[in-house]
Amino acid sequence: MNYGKEFLKGLIQENPVLVSLLGMCPTLAVTTGAFNGIGMGLSTMFVLICSNIVISLLRRAIPQQVKLPCYIVIIASFVTLIQFLVHGFVPALYTSLGAFLELITVNCIILGRAEMFASKNNPIASALDGAGMGLGFTLALFLMGSIREIFGSGTWMGLSVPGMAGHTISLFVMPAGGFLTLGFVIAIVCAISNRKPPKKLGCAACPNAASCGAGCEEADA
């Protein structure tokens, strides 16, 4: 197994936010500032790595029928842990993230990696996968937060940006600005990585393949 590839794929190739469009709720809600973006990203990364390792270790012990509740229990334990840590050491971040810190439990990136990767691979690969995905998530949030903070509040990481005072566009820190920024960031990343939409989505790439039973393939044929 190519461990380097497992780590790197989460950064750009399969970036959870910019390519898979997972975890939209924290992406749009907490990226009003670059610092919030980093805080949210790193917290999620911690939970993602830990839950991936534990789920990977227990992948033969967890019965198929109750795998989702088991995953959630594992993820929620780590979220509680990071919540206490952030509350204790970075109280400012704890206040500004609010309920979104606890909501990491239901972040679909974590559940998605547990289901797609950790339940099928060994702990080392799962940890690297979690680190890569978490770092990709953090980078995307940091980028979004930087853009929104610079244009919306005229500051970056709390420092005032020269030339932006009195020229801020407050739409950027509003919810509508979050959607706009996300759209532009996705477009730019697509343009840079020269990614074209797939001509035909096969069952291999389709997220609904398990539940649909290849119905669309037959309909197309």
Place this chain on the structure above:
Amino acid sequence: MASLFTVSPSPHIRGNLTTQKIMFLVILALCPAIAAATVLFGLRAMLLVVFCGGISVLTELICQKLMKKDITVSDGSALLTGVLLALNLPVTLPLWEAAIGCIFAVAVVKQLFGGLGCNFANPAITGRVFLLLSFAGDMTTWVKPFYYRSMGSGMLSSSAGIENLDAVTGATPLASGDADLLSLFVGNVGGSLGETSALALLVGGVFLLLIGVISYHAPVAYLGSLAVLELIYTLASGGELTAVPYALLSGGVILGAFFMATDYVTTPITGKGKLLFGIGCGLLTFVIREFASMPEGCSFSILLMNLLTPYIDRLTMTRPLGAKLVAKEESTNG
């Protein structure tokens, strides 16, 4: 022999109105409003209109070059967007903010969605809403008409150049409610460039109606439904009946009803659909004005109805002559 026949889908009869002609006729119809704005708010009003038009055309040109599309700036649609947006701005707005509004309207709302005919909402309205949300303070600074007489040479500069800005600004008549009806009709009140003079807007609007560029449905339904709702509200709350013409003449409803609720791209196709569109605009404007925190809801209501237009079109589709309504089960199975 077969080559003599041209096979094409309907429509087969074409009028001689081109996109270009329509756009320039609408700009012509806006000229009275531009003239009134220049008289009321000074040369800076004219400067703002020309500036916004220029920036919009330039943005469209650059976008089409970058996207390697045909250059269609000569159809006048970008120019119209800029002029309409300028008429929705207060005269003191800094030029760079106006430029951002124009760039957003043309580049994001129009070109990114596929250019003229593919925009999901009216670019000028969206540009205005963008500016209103981004620069709430600058966008709601209304100077009194003829403020420039006391200023002399500094009148081409923005609000930064006006000393004692407080002395020349006031709330819009919509919020203050103290203007008399005649001032509202000729436009001798504070407000956006093109919204104050109902007289100038009506001249342009009636001109467009008479030459058939716009149909009466949306403006009549918009103004009519707003008037009826205001009448009911006034009667229910025991106010004076002059509140009804006051509501119609203040704010941007006349500009919106004649020049924005009649946009070809973003409003329904059929007459019935246009009526529905106008009634929806009137209802939303009324609700926003009387029950929401914003004093004016014209641009928001038209923007919301723009988004509903595809659904209205589906509801009011014209049935071909003799066709029967197909039952729902049959249409889904077939």
